[in-house]
Amino acid sequence: MKKKLQTEFNRRQYMLEKDFELYYYSDTRLDPVKSHKHDCYEFYFFMEGDIEISINETPYKVNSGDIILLPPDTNHYPHFLSWKKPYRRFVLWISMDYCNNLIKQSIDYGYLMQYVVIHKEYIFHNDTIAFNTITSMLFRLIQEMKSNRFGKQAEIKLQLNSLILHLNRIVYERKNKKNPQIERALYLNLCDFIEDHLEEDLSLERMAKEFFVSKYHISHVFKEKMGISIHQYITKKRLKVCQDAILGENSITKVYEQYGFSDYSSFYRAFKKEYGISPKDYKDMYLSLEAEKSRTIEQTQSDLMI
Structure with a gap:
């Protein structure tokens, strides 16, 4: 069945669709690919092969289970070390507009993109269980894209958004290991800071600078503690x-x-x-209640004087 979901490799490096494109490739031989960049976010899910990937002129060895996120305008290309194994991967392109619209719904959708842009860390390793969960989501999404079932477009968006949120969640949880004491201290300090600065700018960006943590972490900790x-x-x-x-x-x-x-x-x-x-x-x-109270007091005092 997986073979039916494959796409023949296309060297086109730009999107045709408005929101996203998803491909499952399995190649036994490819000509060298030149350095290139995209005007969208590229998620690369590596399943099998013997390659390195060059990102902004820095080579990285890629292992099975790795997820690579390349922000717009990031130069990159694969370098094929050998063809002993097929080169199998998923490639997911998501437009900047689609990502921005998701972030308007919830900033949680943007944690991973923001993290990569700031830290220049492009590759995220996964164990077999975690990566199998992700590839299952990808296969289901491609199946839905190729189906003609009722509610197809709505289901595609639900699955895509669920996938994006899932990727954000696993990276966030790895980069922000829970420490109850630290989280409680952050939450209490945030409450005090808000109380003392109600007349000032209280944007997430400002508080992130004040407390030296990401705005996504602030949102997560506060929501967890306060509800x-x-x-x-x-x-x-x-x-x-x-x-x-x-x-x-x-x-x-x-x-x-x-x-x-x-x-x-x-x-x-x-x-x-x-x-x-x-x-x-x-x-x-x-004011009406205060006036009524005053009249009642005056009337009471007047009655006492009689």
């Missing part, structure tokens, strides 16, 4: 101080600008979602 995203936590904290502040003499406009809301409509939606009432109605209700 909500760090963005949701910051919003709740800011809404609470805004709730108290608008009852004072400051205008609602000054309050929401002071605590990091870009415009009134986003502040209005967040406030109403959190408290079930608009900021203006909340302030009016408070």
Whole structure:
């Protein structure tokens, strides 16, 4: 069955499809391949063969089970050492637009790409069990691509996104070994930092610089400890101080600008979602209750004097 899923090797080095392309190759002889680069992300899943791969002029020996990720504009080419074994691999191309759209859904999709760009570490080794899981996902995806089943396009996107997330997860977990004490210290320090800087920029990028860890690690640890995203936590904290502040003499406009809301409509939606009432109605209700309380006190004092 695997033979039916094979693709004849094509030296084309650019994408024809908008989002992604996936190929399963098994070659017993190829002419030398020249150095080249792509305008997409190339995932390379090495199954068998005797090759080195040159990445930006640095040669790397490739072993069965290795995954190679090449970001856009990365020069590379394979060097065939011998043909004692067939050269078997999967090649997955994913467009930058597709990756960016995934990251908008969740930054967890972007951890691996970001890691490779920053650290220039392109090759990730896997044991047999871990690599078999990945190749099974790849074979299933190719089978779906070649099928004519109901819901084909939706299933392809689900499987592709699941594969990308799976790759991000295994690399993240290897690079961020769990240490409960360190994670608890990071989580508590993040909470303190947020509390002390609610009026300032609290982007993941800033906190990553402050704590010398990746923004993906911050997101993961915080969500695991709190059960909500760090963005949701910051919003709740800011809404609470805004709730108290608008009852004072400051205008609602000054309050929401002071605590990091870009415009009134986003502040209005967040406030109403959190408290079930608009900021203006909340302030009016408070003032009305205070006035009623004052009248009651005055009436009570008046009755006592009679």
